[in-house]
Amino acid sequence: MKRIATGAALTVGALAVTGLAFAPAALAVTPETATLTADCGSFGGGEATLTATQDGTAATMTLKSSAVTAPIALGEDSIQSTLTLVKAGGGTTTFTATENPAMAAGDDVQVGPLPGTVASGDSLEAFGGSLKMSVLGITITCTATGPQSPGPFVFD
Known part of the structure; x- marks a missing residue:
């Protein structure tokens, strides 16, 4: 009986190792971070950083800019945002949510x-797309003034 249990344990261990060897690689987007210069009309403009993540077909984008600051204190999840990026082969991809940290007046x-x-x-790519933010009923539209650096986000 002990020999059967040992054999079963070895078989399970071998199958586990085999499963690890054939497990799919984690998907990743490259680059993970890109910078761009944006024009937000009368609300300002300047350098912004986009950070991308990927998990299968799900992706997220986070944008931060010191060139545009909060005019007043804003609560967490109070900015409705839609980021539209341009696909290399034509068309666009949209990232939308009401997701932001709390910000004091003057914060990035x-x-x-x-x-x-x-x-x-x-x-x-951000160039050719836009970021629309709705803050307290005011819509702010920002557009990139040139291609992002170091280049477009490419998803696995």
Whole structure:
């Protein structure tokens, strides 16, 4: 009986190791961070940082900019944001949510993580797209003034 239990344990262990060897690799987006220069009209403009994450077909984008600051104190999850990025092959991908940290007046603006759906091989760029933020009933639209650096986000 002891020999059967030992044999079963070895078989289970071997199957577990085999399963690990054939487990799919984690998906990743490259680059994870990109910078761009944005124009937000009368609300300001300047450098912004976009951070991307990926988990399968689910992706998130977070934008932070010291060039645009909170005009007044804003509560957590009080900014409705829609980030539209341009696909390399044509079309757009949208990331939308009411997701932001609490901000004091004068703090750098940050929105996200904004969820969206991507496909393997998608190449997304901020230039040509936009970020629309609705704050206390006021809509602020920001657009990139040139391509993001170091380049578009490419999803696995």
